[in-house]
Amino acid sequence: MKATVETEAYILSKDIVQTRVGERFATYHRRLGGLFFLDDAAQEQLLSFQQPRQVPVSILSGVADNRTDELIQQLIARRILVRPSDQHTTPTAPSTLEKKVNIIQLILANACNFGCTYCFEGVQGKEMSAEDEFNKVDTSRLIAREGIKVNIEDSIYASKERFDHQYDPKNRSMKPADGIAYVESALAVARSAGVYDVMLQFFGGEPLLNWRTIEAVLDRFGNGEHDGMTIHYSTVTNGSLITDEIAEIFAKYQVAVCVSFDSPTSPSRPLKNGEDSTPVVMQGLRLLQKYDNRVAINAALTSATWSDFDESIVDLAVDVGAREIGVVVDFDPTFYTDFGAENIVERLWRVVEYGRRRGVVLTGYWHQIFQVMLGFDSVSYRGFKNCSAKGAQFSIEPNGSVFACKAGSTLLGDIRDGVNILDSEPYLAHASLRRDNPEFCHGCEIEGFCGGLCLGPLEKKYASVNAVEPSACDFYRGITRKHIESLKPYEIATFDLQPT
Secondary structure, three states: OOOOOOEEEEEEOOOEEEEEEOOEEEEEEOOOEEEEEEOHHHHHHHHOOOOOEEEEHHHHHOOOOOHHHHHHHHHHHOOOEEOHHHOOOOOOOOOOOOOOOOEEEEEEEOOOOEOOOOOOOOOOOOOOOHHHHHHHHHHHHHHHOOOOOOOOOOOOOOOHHHHHHHHOHHHOEOOHHHHHHHHHHHHHHHHHOOOOEEEEEEEEOOHHHHHHHHHHHHHHHOOOHHHOOEEEEEEEEOOOOOOHHHHHHHHHOOEEEEEEOOOOOOOOOOEOOOOOOHHHHHHHHHHHHHOOOOEEEEEEEOOOOHHHOOOHHHHHHHHOOOOEEEEEEOOOHHHHHHHOHHHHHHHHHHHHHHHHHOOOEEEOHHHHHHHHHHOEOHHHHHOOOOOOOOOOEEEEOOOOEEEOOOOOOOEEEEHHHHHHHHHOHHHHHHHOOOOOOOHHHOOOOOOOOOOOOOHHHHHHHHOOOOOOOHHHHHHHHHHHHHHHHOOOOOOOEEEOOOOO
């Protein structure tokens, strides 16, 4: 008598996304990622599950006897094949809202020695009225609701609270003792949710205007072991204030240093006195190179820098020993309509390809979409998609106020409130977007990895973080497709069934 083989039905997930790349199919789960390649024979196996197909239970739990069984195991593990009853369920949706802080951002100084023409904060160093500035925003928001473009040249901010913080003389610089106390409180919040590995960012304004607080924090916390944590450090600086002492201490504590420098020919980053900043920035970069610091260049692709953004930034990176360039693409929604998503993708990709040839990788929020897609369910351990401001970050002002990020306008609370911030309505509104996007995004090919345009302009234009700027969507999808189409077999998991 023939033994009965126990089986279970599986069907192709509705969340599968595929792109033909050369002789293979790039394949991933729209919400979970796990990007991989299939050859034609493996693709044929995949398509055989368009209708429910029985799979022996022995394949699900045992060691695969052949490559076809191994492929089926992988497709099930990656949620490409699902039980028919699970076809319409949301994968990995947590039963409760995740309230975790993975990134601590210290705003060391609300001041800067540069006068960049496109600075998103826009109000640094100006002695003006917060009330007057806020009234400008209120008017533009009303206009935006009628479908007219918003002018955010002056500032990204959209709330009286945020402008008050920018202009308040008592909120200019973070004291060393306060910086230490704020980090202690933020680490306690992280630990309360089971987070023991954090990134601590030194931010501004120009953070090195407040070196004494940076040094005090590094000395107090080190690598975090005395606080039961692992702490990684980074900073974004204009590079003009780097000294031998700073470069040496940054190297000691392995602080990743991101130096803003758009182009060797760009006029968009002058000193406050109007002079060219290039000589002092280059001096700082040479000092970082001298002490073998981990350095990245931070560049902006905006309407102001469009004509200057080219391959020369890669050549500069190579010259100063930087192997990474972080590119901030314009926060202004009108940039995407004025220049067109396809043109922006092509301009950026041209520099990406040149960087690859010279051993320099270009990254940014737009690139993190692809990075998150490469892993399977990366958001579960990473804590966020491509925007840490959605529930994963505390941005702490000199006076202790907490925002989601430096570009955000919604006050979450005060760091002295500790874990109570995690239960505040503003924090919960941000955290609800950690995994889930607004309804507009449902069904998008990059929904599981993209958090959309920066929250700052969304708050300004729509008076809400739970909003989408459609003009930017084609750019994010387009640049992600470019990354997928540039992949070579075996750079990612590759499942071939036909003989080579």
